[in-house]
Amino acid sequence: MYNSFVISSLSFVLLFNLLVSAQQKTGAIRGRIIDEDTKEPLIGVNILIEYTSLGAATDVEGNFLVPEVPSGIYKLVISYVGYEKKTLGPFEINSDNDLILNVSLETSWGKLSSEEAWEDINKGIIQIYLCGWPLYTKEHKELAEKYGFKIACTGCEPMNTKRYDSVMVDFLKKRNGENWYEEFLSEWNKIEY
Numbered sequence: 001m002y003n004s005f006v007i008s009s010l011s012f013v014l015l016f017n018l019l020v021s022a023q024q025k026t027g028a029i030r031g032r033i034i035d036e037d038t039k040e041p042l043i044g045v046n047i048l049i050e051y052t053s054l055g056a057a058t059d060v061e062g063n064f065l066v067p068e069v070p071s072g073i074y075k076l077v078i079s080y081v082g083y084e085k086k087t088l089g090p091f092e093i094n095s096d097n098d099l100i101l102n103v104s105l106e107t108s109w110g111k112l113s114s115e116e117a118w119e120d121i122n123k124g125i126i127q128i129y130l131c132g133w134p135l136y137t138k139e140h141k142e143l144a145e146k147y148g149f150k151i152a153c154t155g156c157e158p159m160n161t162k163r164y165d166s167v168m169v170d171f172l173k174k175r176n177g178e179n180w181y182e183e184f185l186s187e188w189n190k191i192e193y
Contacts, residue, residue, distance in 0.1 A: 027093040029066040031101035033058050033078065042080055042105060050075040050087070069093045076101070083107055117167035126150065128168050139191045147176055147184050 033045045041062025048055035049066065052074070056064045075089035083105040091099050120127065126149040136151060144151045149172060172180055
C-alpha cells in the first residue's frame with residue numbers, strides 16, 4: 001500500500017512537471033554582427049543571455065541563433081576579442097516572434113582621436129603612425145627624429161589613426177615648413193633596408 005502511494009505520488013509529480021514544461025513558451029534570438037568600420041561580418045563573436053547559460057557564437061557570415069529561450073525579459077552580452085563589449089536590452093522574449101538584432105561592434109584597440117593628438121603635442125610627444133609601411137631601420141628612426149617626431153609603428157593599421165596623424169602632420173607642417181612631408185619621404189625612400 002505504501003509503495004503504491006509513493007509510486008502514484010512520483011508519477012503525479014513527473015506528469016505535472018512534463019505538462020508544465022510542455023506549456024512553457026520559448027522564443028529565439030537571432031541576428032548578425034559586423035565590424036562597425038569595415039562592415040565585414042565578425043566570426044566567432046560570443047552572444048550570451050545575461051545571468052543564464054544560454055548563448056551562441058556567430059558563423060562565418062556573422063549570423064547567430066539562440067534557440068528555445070524561455071519567455072521572459074533579458075539582456076544580451078556581446079563580446080569579441082579586440083572589440084568593445086556591448087550589453088543590449090532589456091528585451092522581452094516570447095513565442096509570438098523572434099527577436100532579430102543587427103549589431104555592429106567597434107574595435108577597442110588603437111583608437112586615436114584628434115583630441116589625443118593635441119594632448120600628446122602639449123606633452124611634447126610627437127609621433128606618427130606610418131601605416132602600411134615596411135619595417136624601419138635605425139636610419140629611418142634617426143630621420144624621423146631629424147624632422148621632430150617619433151615613428152609610433154609601421155606595417156600596422158590602428159583604427160582611426162587618420163584623425164590623429166592629420167593633427168600631427170599639420171603641427172609638423174607649421175614647425176618644419178609646408179613641404180616637410182615630401183622632403184621627409186624623399187629622404188626615407190633613399191634609405192636601404
